[in-house]
Amino acid sequence: MVQAILDEHKIAYKSIELGEVELKSAITTEQRNQLGISLLQSGHELMADKKAVLIERIKSALIFLVRDADQHPKMKHSDYLVQKLDYDYTYLANLFSEVTGVTIEHFIIAHKIERVKELLLYDELNLTQIAESLNYSSVGHLSSQFKKVTGLTPTYYKQLKHKKRTILEDVGIM
The missing domain is CATH 1.10.10.60 (Homeodomain-like)
Structure with missing residues (x-):
């Protein structure tokens, strides 16, 4: 599901593991916001707090x-x-x-x-x-x-x- 969302937003990633995604490069604030919305809609959450x-x-x-x-x-x-x-x-x-x-x-x-x-x-x-x-x-x-x-x-x-x-x-x- 997460992989499909990243692909949909054209966000390149190195790896996807349980609870963690490693991106190939930094994303813009707008991309991050859109990704967060899509993840929430699918029952997932984008976590920013370290x-x-x-x-x-x-x-x-x-x-x-x-x-x-x-x-x-x-x-x-x-x-x-x-x-x-x-x-x-x-x-x-x-x-x-x-x-x-x-x-x-x-x-x-x-x-x-x-x-x-x-x-x-x-x-x-x-x-x-x-x-x-x-x-x-x-x-x-x-x-x-x-x-x-x-x-x-x-x-x-x-x-x-x-x-x-x-x-x-x-x-x-x-």
Whole structure:
């Protein structure tokens, strides 16, 4: 959708990733205003505030870290964020908590639990495999965290007929 809007406005871009677009060159104020209107009409938002942009970059990085956890074995999320965003972790953690009202840790846990729900729905992996793929120290740790967040055991959740998942944009934010 974002790519189509950029093309429609004849705005050249280098890359489009989750929540971020890198333009090839600067755009005029008029182009920026028109782009902002088009994005709003499509349910997206043009963010100008540097802190808001950084928060979105943190969220995107964390979502990718959780989604591809098996590709980042035993990597601490603090190290990953510092490496990915090139900011001091304490600054990122404080900013994230201040703006979103939740800690980075809480955000990660919420996303991991949503990923567990997703994997349980697919029914392709058992709980041990899910725990390993998400870098949990044990099935017991995954199960206790799952129960703490959802109020259900993973096994009971898997048996539910109406499995409810949270919209990705709403995960971890109160």
